Structures are given as C-alpha cells and as structure tokens.
Amino acid sequence: MSIIYFLIGCSMLLALIFLGAFFWAQKNGQNDDLYTPSVRILLDDEPEKEEKK
C-alpha cells in the first residue's frame, strides 16, 4: 500500500505542472482577449497570399 505515497506524489507533481502552465498562460496574456481569436480562425486566407507575421 505504500505505493500510494509515490502515486500521490506523482499526481501532485502533475497537478502542479498544470497549475504552472495556467499561470504561465495567464501571464503571457492568453486570456486577455477571449473573443477575437474565435473569429479570426474562421476568416479564410486567399490561396495565393503568403502570411507574414
């Protein structure tokens, strides 16, 4: 049963990684604009056009 100590440790680590990822995304402004990207993805590019970003 002591394997539980190890498993809990693993799950905590994983959860902490996700929490860290969320903080990172928040800090990078991923949640600043929650609407425009959803529209942007629906706008088709013309075939001959090359995107320069």
Place this chain on the structure above:
Amino acid sequence: MKQIKIQQQIHCYHCGNDCEEGYIEQDEKVFCCNGCREVYSILSQSGLCNYYSFNVHPGAEQKSGNKRFDYLKEPSIVKDLVDYSDEKFTIVTFYIPNIHCSSCIWLLEQLNRINPAIYYSRVDFLRKQVNIRFNNKQITLHGVVEVLDRIGYEPLISLQDVIRKQGSDKKDNLVKKIALAGFCFGNVMLLSFPEYLGISVNEQAFRQFFGWLNLVFCLPVVLYCANGYFTSAWTNLKNKVLNIDLPLAIGITVLFVRTAAEIITHMGPGFADTCCGLVFFLLVGKFVQRKTYYHLSFERDYRSFFPVAVQVIEEEKERPVPLADIQVGQRILIRNNEIIPADAILLKGEGKVDFSFVTGESVPVEKVLGEVVYAGGRQTGEAIELEVVKPVSQSYLTRLWNNEAFTRLQDNRMQTFSEKASKYFTIVLLAIALGSFLFWLPADLHRGISAFTAVLIIACPCALALSTPFTMAAALSIFDKNFFYLKNTAVVEQLAHIDTIVLDKTGTITIAGGNTVTQHGDVSEYEKGLIYSACSNSAHPLSRLICQFWNHQHKLSTNSYYEIPGRGITADIDRHIVDVGSERFIRGISSPGSGPKLTEVHIRIDNIYKGYFSVQQHYRDGIKNIKDLSSAYEVFLLSGDHNHEREALSVVFKPGHMFFEQSPQEKLDFIKMLQANGHRVMMIGDGLNDAGALKQSDLGIAITDNVNNFSPGSDAILDGKALSRLPDFFKFSKDALHIIYASFIISLCYNIAGLGYAVSGRLSPLIAAILMPLSTVTIISFTSIAAHLAAKKRKLL
C-alpha cells in the same frame, strides 16, 4: 407637401445605408457617398475585396469627412500616444469605435497589404482596439492614422486616453487566486475522501499523511488567496464598520486554526476541504461580480470631450499645440465642428457656436467680435480665431467639473442589502457563538471551544456573500441584452431604490438632430425654388432644415441677399423679394404668451404671406412609457433649452415638474435640493451639461444613440432605443432585490439547520463538507434561475 417617391431602396455596397440623396457607381456597385467609394477603391486596389464577402455591408459610413490629424505630427503628442518606440519601429494601440464585425477584424489585420511599412496589426474585438507595429522610418504615426481613416476606421484619440486608462487598471491577481484555490480545493477533497469513507485500523499512517497534506494545501489558500478578506476586515474594523468581510475572515481563520489544531494533535481530520471550498467559492463570487464592459467607459471627464491639440497661430503660422500647453494670450484657430477648449475672445471670423453640449440649447449662438466664448462650444461654420483669456484648467467648464460633486467619494451612496444585513448578521453570529461557548464552559471546556468554533464555521455567511454577486451578475447580463449597460452590480440595487427621476430634454428625450419639418400653407413649384434658393445661402440650422426638406430643387440666381442674425433673411431672387424668418420679422407680431418662437419659420414672397414651416423635435419612442412612470415616481424635466416645447411636453410631465433654461450648475443644485428633501434621485442625461447632475445624483444614467461614442461619466449607459423599456428595468431591478432577499432566507435555513449541530458541539467535518457546498450550489442555481424567470416575466429576455 413632401413627395415620397416609391422606388426600390438602393443600399450602399460599402456601408449598407439607403442612398437617399443620389448615388455614385463604380464597378457596377453602388455607393452612397464619395467616402464609401474611396474606401472600396483602396480595398480593391490592394486586392482586399474579401472584406465584403465575410459580411454584407461591413463598412462604416464615410459621409462626415474633413478630419484633421495634423496634431499627430507634433512629437510631444506622439510621445504620449505610442506604447513603445525605438529607432526602427513603433508600437501603438488605438481605440477604434467603428470595429463592429468580423470583416473589421479581417481588414484591420491586413493593414500590411495596404501599406507594407506596417508590420503587424492585431485586433481586440471586445475592447475595440487595434495594436499596430510599424516601421517608423517609412511611415509616421500620422501616416498610420491616415491609412486607418482612409479605410473607414478612424481611431478615437482623446486627451483622456481610453486605452491608457484601461491598461493601468490595477490587477489584483484574482484569476490567479481562483486557480490556486481551485487547485488546492480539488486536491484536499480527494485527500479527504478516505477519511469520510473510513480508514481501516491498520492503515492509520495514511490518516496522518493525508491530514498533513491537507494542511499544506490549506496554507497557500488562507495566506495568499484569502488575504483580501483579512485586510478588508481589518481596515473595516479600524474604521469601526461591520461588513460582511469580518465574519468571512473570522470563519476562514477559525476553520484553519481548528483544522491545524486537530491535525497536529491527531484528534481528527479538521475542516480543510470546507476551508478551501469556502475561499474558492467566495473568490468565484467576487469574479462574477466584477463584470466590465471593455469598450465602454463610465469614468469620463471633460478632457475626453476636448481635442488633443489646438492650432495655435504664432508669427502668421499655424502649429498644433497640446491642450495642456495652451497659455493665456495665445491665438487659436477653431475650424468648423471643432470644440473650443478654453474660454477665449473672438478675434476674427463669424462665430456660430453650438453650445448644446454645455447648455442643452440646440440652436447655435451667434458671437460677435470681442465677445467671450466659453469653453465647450462647438463652432459651426467658418474657421474663427480666438484669443485665450483663461487657461484650460480654469475655464468655466473645468470649474464646473471641479465642483465637489465630482470629488465626492462613491461609498456614501446607498448601502447595499448585503452591507446592511451583514452588520446584524455579524452581531447575531458572534452572540450565538459566545452563548454556546458559555453554555458548555462550566461542564466541559473542550466541548465549549468545539461548539464556539463550530458555530463560526457553519454560520459563515458564504451564501450571503454569494447571493448578491450572482443575482446581480445575472441581472447585469439581462440588462446588457436590452442595451442598458451598468457600471457594476451595485447599480442594480440602486436602481431598485430610486423614487425620483430627472430627465434632460435635448438629446435625452428628444433625438439630437432629429427634426420634422411640416409645411403650412400652399406654395407653387416655382415658389419652392425661390425659398430653397434663399435658404441655401444661409448657414442657419433652420434654413438648412428647410433645404433638406426640399432637397434637389433647382437653385435660382440670387441678386442680393441680406441676413439679420436671429431674425431672418431677405433676398432678391429672380426678381422676387423673398423673406424668410421669425413671425415677428415677417408679420411684425408674435403669438401672445410664448417665449422665443424658434420652431416656426415664416415666408413672404413679394410682400404676400405664404405660410410657415413648423419644426418639431423628434421625441424618443420611450416618451409615452415615461409618462406611465409618473404614477409611481416623481418625474422631473430639467432642460437647458428654451421653453418652446413646454406645451408638447406637458402631456408627459406634470405641471410644475418642468424646468427650462437651466445651467449645468442649476441642474446640479436641483438634484442636491431633491436629495436634501430625502429623495433618491436618478438623473438621465446625455451631454456635458448634465455631467454635474449625473455625478451628484444617486444614479446617473448617460443616454446615447451610439454606445461607442463618448458619453459623460455615469453609473450606467443606456442606448437611446431602450428608453421605452425603462419602466421594465425598474420593475426588474426590484425583482432582483427580491431574489436576493429570498436567497438570503434560503441560506438562513441552511445555517439554522447547521447551527443545530454546531451549538451541541458535535459538528462532524463530513456534515460541514456537505452542507457548505450544498448551500452554495443551491444559492447560485436559485439566483440564476430566478433572475432568468423574472426577466422572462418582464419580457426582457
């Protein structure tokens, strides 16, 4: 009478407006004006016609031309506007009110195809902002703005910069706190399960391990996520105010201390999951409460109405100067449609100043040379030169703005229900807790402490703290759907408590610029031409209205033309003497008992009276519904305008409830007077002239036809077309309050049920863990469903 031609409506290909006054054709497409055609040609040249495929008529109307961005060449102004700049490139963010559909996003993100010097542009649709990065060697800021303007997206640049203000909003890491609290809550729940399900005797080591882990997870929640409640409770305690944060802070502390004590002394599992859950739900409630409309600004002052820069004439040359640097004695040039930024003396040109923004009077005032023109007026007509006599900061308008009403703190407004209730709640809660402690103390000290802490835990006013934000947030989004935008959730409650309504006239119950001209008396087609020709010479708004009324008449040659300001015009046209003007001017008399007859224009041709035009202002549709309100509310009219509409308005307002020719200061004082008499006043206004009254009132609502336009600082912004729903809004706000009362009663029931366990000192962690989230979920679902049903009942959904 006006002939209405029955024909198929032609819509502009670009903006979709009806082409009433003729149209321009290009590439077999129809445009309402040159501006729209111009935008289309730019787009087609750059191969950007996809713009039109995403939406039908995506463009913005281009009729109002003649915009000036010269001030953007002034380095000191540019410096304040850009976000970042180095030798190579510059980043700037503009607020563009015209952004309204997906085509706008597409086009604005293709700016590099119109001008390759622009590297990158990104649109934030909800904030109506575009972030542009450009090569400052190849294009200037001025050039970028011109590109934007040419394709129909004029950025709105004001002194009180919208973007800057939003950017500087303080961040309190609420999302971060919620994420952390949620993370801990989830883990603690998982780790508490074995305890609730029962751990067998030979696995007691796990109990210790889980307990310590729970405690570790509790630490960041209490110390970091909940610190806002502790600081708020402490400051309130210092100011001798009891608010809801105090019992919440006590609850959280007790939960944590007891959990720590139980785990350290191996006495039990503690209440770690209740503690984390409580903080998590409270923070979610806080988050819900903080709904903001990114594209609306409720905190405007006079600076947002003023231009960023003014043309100063120095040594025969014009130079744009930032408004703040304007000094007394400088000569400034004000062109048509520009706002006069400081009190100044008219030196050159013919001043026709529209003070509707400041006074509410809609007819331009003629100013003669040497006269002082107050700040806030808008010049209509030719460019004028003025000499500044007072710095911007001391002008009449600014002084009004600096009235104490504007510096008044917001918290002396009406107390919300939860504030009032929490005061008594705290006292009762502490009394019960102490009572049960003293009851058990003689027999069993341990049980006494346990009962004391249990009461504080179970009665923690979580539901009370949540019912208001969730109800109000639901109400806010319902109002939002009906074009009524409230600054924050507390405004809903203020709306419910209002007993007096004060309305402004011009722009509020009348539509600015919306006038109906009716012709009385007969004129022949030829005479029509005569009158049209006479009026077309004049820049007076009434003349222009008449020209609009008979558009596309053949213009006859004018031999002589003479205009007497404020009275009328005399013209010799095609050998006929045409007189157009006021009743007194034409007939030598005026109707008895009335003030200035501004709304009638009389005509005489060759000394024969031909009848008159009456100009009636358009009232908004909601005016009838305003009348219905007067049974339950005191409804007043405060107008800066003359009283020539008194009769028409007496249908809506009670006699003695209408006040005309009110200055902004008088409006403010009127509101103060009502408040001193114990009324709770709501003011609805639209212009700068109402701004003082809006701030002073318990609830100020700015009304506007385009919510993206500037509106004065206020608690709420109402779209003009929703004015008719005002009675429903009132009823619904009362419903929302009743929902809060009901949810409060529900949470009380839970508390009383829980208190039964608590006072006996036998509160098990399992019961707390079930009762607390259950009451929270009940409250949240009840408030959301009830608000939805109430909105249905009031036909707001």
